[in-house]
Amino acid sequence: MSDQTIIRFENVTKQYDNDPAVLNDVSFEIERGKFYTLLGPSGCGKTTILRLIAGFISPSKGNIYFNNKKVNEVPANKRQVNTVFQDYALFPHLNVFENVAFGLRIKKLKSEMINQKVIEALKFVNLEGYEKREIKEMSGGQRQRVAIARAIVNEPELILLDEPLSALDLKLRTEMQYELRELQRNLGITFIFVTHDQEEALAMSDEIFVLNNGKIEQSGTPNDIYDEPINRFVADFIGESNIVEGVMVEDYVVQFTGKTFDCVDGGLNQNETVEIVIRPEDLEITSPNVGKLKVKVDSQLFRGVHYEISCYDEDGNEWLVHSTKKAIVGSEIGLNFEPEDIHVMRLGETEEEFDKRLEAYEEGSYES
Amino acid sequence: MKAKSRNYYLIPYVLWIALFVITPIVLVVYYSFFNIEGEFSLENYQKFFTPVYLKMTLSSFWYAFLITFFTLLIAYPTAYLLTKTKHKQLWLLLIIVPSWINLLLKAYAFIGIFGTYGAANKFLEVMGVGGKQILFTDFSFVFVSVYIFLPFMILPIFNALDELNPSFIDASKDLGASSWRTFSRVVFPLTLDGVKSGCQIVFIPALSLFMLTRLIAGNRVITLGTAIEQHFLVTQDWGMGATIAVFLIIFMVVIMLLTGRRKRGEMR
Amino acid sequence: MKKFKWSSLYLIIVFMVLYAPIFYLIFYSFNSGGDMYHFEGFTLDWYKEIFNDTRLLIIVLNTIIVALLSSAISTVLGVAGAMAIYYARRRRTKNTLLSLNNVLIVSPDVIIGASFLIFFTMIGIKLGFISVLLAHIAFSVPIVVLMVLPKLEEMSTSIIYAALDLGASRLDVLTKVVLPYITPGIFAGFFMALTYSLDDFAVTFFVTGNGFSTLSVEIYALARQGVSLSINALSALLFLFTMLLVVGYYFITKKTSKIGRMGVRK
Numbered sequence: 001m002s003d004q005t006i007i008r009f010e011n012v013t014k015q016y017d018n019d020p021a022v023l024n025d026v027s028f029e030i031e032r033g034k035f036y037t038l039l040g041p042s043g044c045g046k047t048t049i050l051r052l053i054a055g056f057i058s059p060s061k062g063n064i065y066f067n068n069k070k071v072n073e074v075p076a077n078k079r080q081v082n083t084v085f086q087d088y089a090l091f092p093h094l095n096v097f098e099n100v101a102f103g104l105r106i107k108k109l110k111s112e113m114i115n116q117k118v119i120e121a122l123k124f125v126n127l128e129g130y131e132k133r134e135i136k137e138m139s140g141g142q143r144q145r146v147a148i149a150r151a152i153v154n155e156p157e158l159i160l161l162d163e164p165l166s167a168l169d170l171k172l173r174t175e176m177q178y179e180l181r182e183l184q185r186n187l188g189i190t191f192i193f194v195t196h197d198q199e200e201a202l203a204m205s206d207e208i209f210v211l212n213n214g215k216i217e218q219s220g221t222p223n224d225i226y227d228e229p230i231n232r233f234v235a236d237f238i239g240e241s242n243i244v245e246g247v248m249v250e251d252y253v254v255q256f257t258g259k260t261f262d263c264v265d266g267g268l269n270q271n272e273t274v275e276i277v278i279r280p281e282d283l284e285i286t287s288p289n290v291g292k293l294k295v296k297v298d299s300q301l302f303r304g305v306h307y308e309i310s311c312y313d314e315d316g317n318e319w320l321v322h323s324t325k326k327a328i329v330g331s332e333i334g335l336n337f338e339p340e341d342i343h344v345m346r347l348g349e350t351e352e353e354f355d356k357r358l359e360a361y362e363e364g365s366y367e368s
Numbered sequence: 369m370k371a372k373s374r375n376y377y378l379i380p381y382v383l384w385i386a387l388f389v390i391t392p393i394v395l396v397v398y399y400s401f402f403n404i405e406g407e408f409s410l411e412n413y414q415k416f417f418t419p420v421y422l423k424m425t426l427s428s429f430w431y432a433f434l435i436t437f438f439t440l441l442i443a444y445p446t447a448y449l450l451t452k453t454k455h456k457q458l459w460l461l462l463i464i465v466p467s468w469i470n471l472l473l474k475a476y477a478f479i480g481i482f483g484t485y486g487a488a489n490k491f492l493e494v495m496g497v498g499g500k501q502i503l504f505t506d507f508s509f510v511f512v513s514v515y516i517f518l519p520f521m522i523l524p525i526f527n528a529l530d531e532l533n534p535s536f537i538d539a540s541k542d543l544g545a546s547s548w549r550t551f552s553r554v555v556f557p558l559t560l561d562g563v564k565s566g567c568q569i570v571f572i573p574a575l576s577l578f579m580l581t582r583l584i585a586g587n588r589v590i591t592l593g594t595a596i597e598q599h600f601l602v603t604q605d606w607g608m609g610a611t612i613a614v615f616l617i618i619f620m621v622v623i624m625l626l627t628g629r630r631k632r633g634e635m636r
Numbered sequence: 637m638k639k640f641k642w643s644s645l646y647l648i649i650v651f652m653v654l655y656a657p658i659f660y661l662i663f664y665s666f667n668s669g670g671d672m673y674h675f676e677g678f679t680l681d682w683y684k685e686i687f688n689d690t691r692l693l694i695i696v697l698n699t700i701i702v703a704l705l706s707s708a709i710s711t712v713l714g715v716a717g718a719m720a721i722y723y724a725r726r727r728r729t730k731n732t733l734l735s736l737n738n739v740l741i742v743s744p745d746v747i748i749g750a751s752f753l754i755f756f757t758m759i760g761i762k763l764g765f766i767s768v769l770l771a772h773i774a775f776s777v778p779i780v781v782l783m784v785l786p787k788l789e790e791m792s793t794s795i796i797y798a799a800l801d802l803g804a805s806r807l808d809v810l811t812k813v814v815l816p817y818i819t820p821g822i823f824a825g826f827f828m829a830l831t832y833s834l835d836d837f838a839v840t841f842f843v844t845g846n847g848f849s850t851l852s853v854e855i856y857a858l859a860r861q862g863v864s865l866s867i868n869a870l871s872a873l874l875f876l877f878t879m880l881l882v883v884g885y886y887f888i889t890k891k892t893s894k895i896g897r898m899g900v901r902k
Contacts, residue, residue, distance in 0.1 A: 054797075054801055055800075056797055056800070056801075075800070076797070076800040076801050077800045077801070077802075077803045077804055077805060078803075081801070082801055082802065083797070083798070083801045085794045085797070085798055086794070087792055087794055089792060089794035089795045089797065089798035090795075090798075091795055091798070091799075091813060091816075091817075092795075092817065093816045093817055093819075094816075102799070102802050102804075102812075103802035103803050106802060106803045106804050106805075106808055106812075107803060150798075150802070154802065154803070375720060375723045375724065375725075377716045377717070377719035377720035377723060378720040378724075380713055380716045380717075381713065381716050381717035381720040381721075381733075382720070384713055384717070384774070384777055385733075385736045385737075387755075387774075388740070388752075388755075388774035388775075388777075389736050389739050389740060390736075391755055392748075392751030392752055392754065392755045393739075393751060395751060395754045395755055395758060396747070396750065396751045396754065399754055442650065445646060446646070446647065446650050449643045449646060449647050450647070452643070453647070459647075461886070462651065463650075463651075463654065465879075465882060466654045466655065466658060468831065468835075468878050468881075468882055469658060469874070469875060469878055470834075470835050470837075470851075470852060470855070470871075470874055470878075471835065471837060472837055472852055472855045472856055472859060473658075473661065473855065473867075473871045473874065473875075474657055474658070475859070476661070476855065476859045476867055476871070477657035477658065477660055477661040477871075478657060479672075479859060479862075479863060480660065480661070480664065480671075480672030480673075480863055481656075481657060481660055481672075483672065483673065483863070485671070485673035485674075486672065486673060487660065515653065515654070515657070518650075518654065519654075572742065572744055573744055573745075575744065576744030576745070576746045576747070578746060578838070579837060579838065579841075579856060582860065583856075583859055583860065592746075593744060593746040596746045596747070596750055597746060597750075597841075597842075600749075600750050600753060600842065601841075601842070606754065609750060610750070610754070613746070613747050613750050613751070616744065616746075616747060617743075617747060620742065620743070620744070624742065
């Protein structure tokens, strides 16, 4: 653990009564100054992590450290953390200025100081001149900004954002993604952003935690996660994928759909059953005789930037292709791809299991 | 955070419930077991099942039924037509306002209107029917009661009609139903909850009113409420009064179970 | 077009019947003749009589004091009650509390009156000001609860979390967020309690002693003796007062709720 670590979860479990655990034995570290995203489907535990960090709930088991101090039982109002809520949670009885000033007034700052800080914070989110507005006079995007200003004005070490963009329309949402990213860079504060939108996560984050069923499935940079999904869940959840079963023939050689292909993965067992991921945009349409795979076009949708073409090979596997070129439904086409486009995954493994196995394998005691 | 804090607000509130909700009911039940000499007995209950009290109970129910019936008969069309008006909320407010005026004053007004030389008799004379004794009759009692309860019936029905999704009516017409069938098969069944709560709001007080029977019906009508008042404040037979109150409570619970839960916002 | 006319006629008749008695009363309050039958001439004598009747003025004062005190106290208790129900964790506790809350609202006044009479006599409270005040507080509490609770429930829990998140203590959350948020509900509850107390007859009739009377009880006593035009004058004044309260209440709640939610009064 370095000095850069701001939050550390140590085998944290959260369970309500006798229900199954919402969060199951989770450990991770968050470093200072980065933009983190917790990504996963609803009910995966991402919001629970946020609430644990904010201090609204405390863990059932395990420990949470903030700047190396255990904070399990420290209440929310004593933590150097601020949250931007999904529904913004702006106080409807206060105007914009008073909403932003709320935290500062609690700290009993002098009024000139409050004035100065609030105006500065509003400037940061491009809301100068809106001080006297009532909350109900503000649009969704503006409310969003007020909520952010209300968080940053307290100069917290960490800002938690709970799906803050989910209520906005697509255009505004994309705009706010840029703004949030820029804001984080300018402020240098650690952001933890929760979302179920994989595109949002890929676009904004320094690091992504993919969660499912109360566990972290995989963590890493957007590139790592997109290019090397560790299992079917991650591959499926992040972007669209073609997933087929295959067998590892030897290092850098894999067999699927009855054919053998070169790939860039090694260090697996010989003849181990694996899953192969190929992204739809990595498949290139050629003539049937030239392609590595021969498929029949089943249907086609125009998606604006590309055509989404659904094809089937002779074994009945579906292959999704994203192509700027149009295909003819019912025709036979060939599909081409490069060795590095093949991503090999071991079956149903979590990140931890994968690491353990890799260790065991290296020590020579692994038996399949 | 929230889970660990104790709910201190419960202390005064539960105290209020214990003192003013539970204790009084327990005391009423307790007193019903004492006869007029203050001895513990079931005498009061035996008395209740004598023809005198059973007849009184029956007539009380009969009047309450009449009042509820006529109130509903007038209220439903009124509520229905109100929802069709422009500025319906304003008209509704005007319907509600009379209910905010002291009940006794309204009853008192009818003493004047229904009196021997009152406006009602003058009207009858003009119509050629001739003067009649109106005050202190069953008619005047039911009429004034309906008058008083009308807003209480209109409000829940209005709310039910107002909340009715207009596309149901369009859908019914679209499917070929006539206006009458649309009303009887779609509108009325969907507003039945409003009708039920309206009936409940009217029926229970109609069983227990006592000032109206005294002022308007001139002791001709004796409801359960009148009997309770009589026993507590006139004959000082608290035991018997409490017994009738116990039965009134039982009837009330049964009626509430029959008419189902009331929705929020439909008070008294 | 013709159909529209018939329906309008029906509504007009209903409205006329609803308002006629009230205006009939007020009209005859200016009658110099002594009855509600023949209007002889315009006079303000009945109003003068009211203002010269010290006993009646004391009763009016009593009524107002009881109403203000009982609604203030029941507002405090009712807000606490609404909070208690709101913060109750288990669904069953919540429902039980709500059911118990509504007992006094659905109970007929005679039962409330009779049971309170037994209760006050048992614990030895002298019938009079105190017993009337206690009774009024008791039956106003559930009304306040019902006016405040919806406000609490429509409040998003995340604003409480937001306040905690911004460093507010539990007291800060209460005074700076929750109470300001539910203020319209508190006002509405206070107002409702006020009008219930001002209008109550049956409960007061049971628990009041010889020396103490409120306006409703007094009107009942007068009305039993027959027609007296000073009651008419009193009605006119009360009508005016009620209208003022209704308008006041209307403006308090206008922003937050539909009129249909206002509730009718018994």
